[in-house]
Amino acid sequence: MPRCSRSSGHASWQEEQKPSCWIRCWSCASSVAGSKPGANNARTRPMCWRACARCRSWNVWAKRCERCSWTWRAWTPTGWHSRENYRLPKPESQRRALAEQIGADGLALLRALEQAATPAELQEVHSVQLLRQVWQQYFELGEGQAHWRAGPQAEQEGVIRSPYDPQARCGKKRDTVWLGYKVHLTETCQTPPVEPAQGQEQRAAPRLIVQVETTLAEVQDVEVTATIQHELAQADLLPDEQVVDTGYLDADLLVSSQSDYGIRLLGPVLADTSWQAKAGKGFDLAHWQKQQVICPQGQRSVSWSVQSQRIEAGFARHTCAACACRPDCTHATSAGRVVHLRPQAASEALQARRAEQQTPEFRQQYATRAGIEATHSQGVRRMGLRRSRYDGLPKTHLQHVLTAVAINLVRIDAWLLGKPPGATYQSPLALLAAHPLLYQPPPPLQEAC
Structure with missing residues (x-):
């Protein structure tokens, strides 16, 4: 059981932005260079939005579903093909007109799917449900028309920012804005010494990442603290002390961490702003x-x-x-x-922490948390932690777990080889200011001849 652990979060956004076109169809495959019946168009086909894209009986080149005999030509609006390959216009008026036209085309597709002659299984396709949800958020559907909203309408599930990853959300931390997820890492910071081998000196165990939590980018850090503690308890890795920053703390967590898990939650709380x-x-x-x-x-x-x-x-x-x-x-x-x-319990704990965090002893204890920033830097600079290579929360979480495993392997290898951790970088000016000669009295001046 580690005596102390520290937790912190980091942003993880999508590796690349997908095309901004919300409506794609199987006819776009015919405009790809070298595209013809029998050609390998596997890279373009998953991007399509056709309702029958998931139907195994869909004939790509006949534009017809053999199983349900639902043909797209029956509802295709006039000028559909001319609007597929376009460049986003620069004038704002033309952009809005294009958005209104795309909204009308999508509304026509949704209405065609709601007709009685449309097979019921097509209405249950995930891409169709996603299209309907996107149109409800970004368009005002009234009087038979779709009007572009000034801003997306938020729902309980959140605003969909990308149809290719419906779970991705927009996050903001100070001046940084990203689309994707957020990862929270917990590592040991005070480890017990390990019995040394023959001819070696006693050393502390390497500091390893023991818990990884991936959330949506819009989830606040304070909402994850209890989840992290619960998973540490499930793995029998509860520490005596957990060092976190202000974002993971509130008065209720100060009480529940101690009463539920026996953890002293160490970190500064927000000041009274009244x-x-x-x-x-x-x-x-x-x-x-x-x-x-x-x-x-x-x-x-x-x-x-x-x-x-x-x-x-x-x-x-x-x-x-x-x-x-x-x-x-x-x-x-x-x-x-x-x-x-x-x-009473939360109020007394909050007042006690506000008084405690003003003492030099608390600042010295809290300085331990600075080590998690080095872990973030190692994950970002060497392991690509900031870029999500996959779509969806489960796959992104798997990437974060594998990244944490890779960091642990690097640290274990360095510990076995006897390599000490890298020293914290100090600027030349800081090294000069700490030089001992600066604190010695100057030699006496000799009289000139």
Whole structure:
């Protein structure tokens, strides 16, 4: 069981962008160079959007499904072929007109599939369901027409950004925006010493990645902490201490990590951003048993309401109205101050951590987390961790797991060969500033002759 582990996340986006055309058909195979009956068009066929693309009886060159006798010529709009091979126009008006026309063509296809003469099995094809979902998000379907939306309409499953990978989502971290997924790595940071072989000195075990979690790019880091701890418990790899950054922490996790898994979650929490706290005129949160809050002027709250995830403590209106410090306490003009609290355990843990993270001892302990950044750099620069070579969350997760295995093998090989880990890079200016000669007193000046 490792004594300490550290977790962090990294973006992983698609290796290459697919063509932006949303509507493809089997007739595009005839425009490929060298394309003819019997030719190998395996690279172009999976890109097509025809409803019968998954039907084994589909005759590519006759444009007809032999099993269901559903022919595409019956519903093909006029000018369909002329709109397949196009270049995206530069004027915004022409781009919008092209989007409206593509929406009309896709709507015509969906309506043809909803007719009574259309076989029911065609409506259950995954590509058809995906096309219908995309059109609902990007077009307003009304009065028999499809109008391009100013922005996609979000649904519970999320906005589809690419038809080739419906699970890929857009993520943003500071100034970086990507399309794809996010990987979270957990590695050991304090390992016990290993019994040395004959003629060798005792060394600590190599630091290895013990857990890999892949999520959608839009999933927040704080939502993954409990999942990582659960999987570590399933593998019997729970640490005594888990070092994470602020994104993986909140007040409830500070309590649940200790109570459910016996883990001390080490990391800085967010500061209180309320304008009262910034002014340094907060409250003494006391008397949980009496269910009261005492303000800096000694007044006590008169109401205590327990909600699903918070507690509201309110002060009497006449008490706040007569107080000289009212402008420093609340902006309300006709009501008393209302204080929002977390449950007692979470509130006390949060206040204790905010006080603890100001100490030098905490900063020294938290400095251990910097090692996970080296793991990210190794995965990105040497293992291609930032690029997803496959579509879909399961395959992308498999790539992340294999990348973590490769990193572990490299570290085990270096440990067996006795190679020490690389030193942290320091700039020449930092090395010069740390030189011991700079801290020695200068020699006495000799008198000139």
